[in-house]
Amino acid sequence: MPARTGEQFLERLAADDRKLWFNGELVNDVTTHPQFIGAARAMADLYDAQLADPELHLMPSPTDGEPVHITHIIPKTKNDLRRRQAAIRAWAEMSAGTRGRTPDYLNVTIACFAGRADVLAKHGQEAGAENIVAYHAHVRDEDLSTTHVLVNPQVDRSVTEDKQAGGDVAMKKVATTDSGLVVNGAKMLATLAPYSDELIVYPGYLLPDGADDYAVSFAIPMDTPGLSFICRDSYARLRSPHDYPLSSQFDEQDAVAIFDNVEIPWDRVFVDGDVTAYNAMQIEANWRAHIIHQAMTRAWTKLDFAFGLAHMISETTGVNTFGHVQEKLGEMWHYAEMTRSGLMAAVEGAEPDDGGIITPDERSFVALRGLMPKWTPRVSELIQLIGGGGFMATPSSNDMQGPMRDFIDKYYQAKGATAAERIKLFRLAWDFVGSELAGRNELYERFYLGDSFRMTSLAYELAPKEKHEQLVGRFLSKMEA
Ligand SMILES: Cc1cc2nc3c(=O)[nH]c(=O)nc-3n(C[C@H](O)[C@H](O)[C@H](O)COP(=O)(O)OP(=O)(O)OC[C@H]3O[C@@H](n4cnc5c(N)ncnc54)[C@H](O)[C@@H]3O)c2cc1C
Incomplete structure (x- = not known):
């Protein structure tokens, strides 16, 4: 099936038999459950958007020429990177960059590993190399969403996995059968x-020598027997989108995955208990450069949105006439522009890697990865400092339709907006920062790319x-004792 519609995405989700636990309840169908329905529909919107703008989002599949999303591309030119970035940006704009894990995140990752399948083969995982190439084609051509x-x-971050709770908590390989490998944890x-x-499952952190049982990489359907998920609380406020415009649509959820003796079919295994191949998969395939390309494109979108929000709040209440507020707005603009510039530097400086895959120049990405976890909380702080108590003067949609409306219209108005306009703006901003x-x-x-x-x-x-060192050495060499 080529690029899917939103409806097709929802139909597949509704049909599977995943074990998703939420608040003590086994959720049968996320497409109808009140806590999940909003985000499910917002995900469906992404799929509809790709078909609404095929020039931006789609490319012909190398398998059969059918349209598939551009973020599956194994990039060979700088233009491929630019096209990929434009589609990532367009999807990110749909949630103001507040969804971290739209399907492009892992599309880019899987394409990266498939493009450098030779890395796995070189380290003795020949079958894994074939499997990742086939898996990439499967996800691309079926237009799947992955986590x-x-x-x-x-358990105890001060020791290695094998020393935590008897080595029995972190997921690891526990057996092999004729049909696959078995993982538990x-x-x-x-x-x-x-x-x-x-x-x-693939390497996030590098593993130490000897941790081979933990060095497994694979992919499985969400309803694989033995696999279950326990969700955190829902933040999808079951209220009008007027009151919580982001929470009502974009709570993508985070769950712990429990593998109770799950069998992974051999054709879905990429690394079979081998630390060297596992670590190489991350480093030698240049995953860092590719995933940060996706991540910083989304972050840039979010920073642009944040600047727009703060600017409009400050105009609405007239506080942008004050020098220190202008400085705060300028600071926010710096972050967005530095991110845009870092993306541009990485793409313009891209070079083919050993496998002929065009790879962004990762220097600005490595710098942005360290800075962004400091910039984004700072941006929230700045929005709070600019908006002040206005975030609390935000009657709900029920209030807006109730008997106090005349008072609200009079007392909640702002210099640059009617009461209704000001309340909408501040509610959107509160859902963004508070x-x-x-x-x-x-x-x-703060954490999704590591701390x-x-x-x-x-x-x-x-x-x-x-x-x-040369810059310093030039002076040192001329200094006499
Ligand atoms: C909202 C959210 C969504 C996420 N989604 C995903 C996801 O989809 N998939 C996924 O795989 N992961 C996901 N993560 C997990 C993310 O990858 C981790 O949070 C991150 O790698 C940090 O690990 P940790 O949370 O276990 O923190 P820890 O590693 O336990 O760190 C806690 C503190 O201890 C310090 N610390 C820990 N170990 C060391 C050490 N060895 N040396 C020095 N300091 C140390 C850290 O600096 C930090 O201050 C998500 C996290 C969050 C918060």
Whole structure:
């Protein structure tokens, strides 16, 4: 099936038999459950959008020429990267960048691994190399939505997986059968679990020597026997979209995945218990450069939206006449522009890698990965500082339709807006910076690409230093003792 409609996406979700636990209840159908229906429909909108603008979103499948999403592309030219970025941006705009895991996130990842399947073959996973190529074609041509789990539960971060709770919590390979390998244990977190067709496991962090049982990579349907998910609370406020315009649509959910002796068919195994191949899959396939291309395109969209929001709030209440508010607005614009520039630098500096896949110049991406978890919370803080108590002067849609409406129209008006306009703007902003979903999204930005502390340390390790040493050495060589 080529690029799907929203309806086709929902039909497939409704038909499967995934074990999704929410608040003590086994959810039968996320497309009709009140806590999940809003986000399911908003996901369906993405699928409809790709068909509404095929020039932007679609490309012919290499299999049969049928239209498929451009984010499945294995990029060979800079223009491929530009096309991919434009489609990522368009999907991100539909949620103001507040959904981290629209299907393009993993489309880019799977294409990256398939494009460099030679890395797996080189490290003794010849079957895995064939499987990832076939899997990429399957996800692309069936237009599937995927989620992933990379990180192990937080039992004891000070020791390796095998020393945590007797080595029995983090998901690992426990057996092999004629038809596949068997895994047992848990992984966190599967964002988008209710809205995905498939789950993929691949390296997030590198594993130490000897941890081969934990070094498995594979993909399986969400309703594979033995696989279950426990969701966190829902932040999809079951209220009018007027009151919570983002929460009512964009709570993508995060769930812990539990593997109770799950059998992974051999044709879905990419790495079969081998630390060297597992670590190489992440590093040698240049996953970092490709995934941060997706991630920073979304972050840029979110920063542009945040700047727009703050600017409109400040115009509405007239606070942009104050110098310190202008400075805050300028600071927000800096973040958005630096992100745009970093994306441009990475794409313009892209080069083919060892396998002929055009790979963004990752230097600006590595820098942005360390900075973004600091910038996005700062942007929320700035919006709060600009909006002040106005976020609390926001009657609900029921109030707006009730007997107090005349008072509301008079007392909630602003310099640049009617009361109704001001309330809508401030409610949208509160759902962006202050609601439960906003809090979750802030946590997401801090952690989803690894924690900023370790990623910034890693940036120092990865930074090329020769030129910098030369600059200093030039002076040192002329200084006499
Ligand atoms: C909203 C949200 C959605 C997510 N979605 C997904 C998803 O879809 N798929 C997925 O696989 N993961 C997902 N994650 C998990 C994400 O990858 C992790 O949060 C991230 O890798 C950090 O791991 P952790 O949360 O276990 O924190 P920890 O690693 O436990 O870190 C907690 C604190 O301890 C410190 N710390 C821990 N270990 C060390 C160490 N060795 N050295 C120094 N300091 C250390 C960290 O710096 C941090 O301050 C999601 C996370 C969030 C918050």
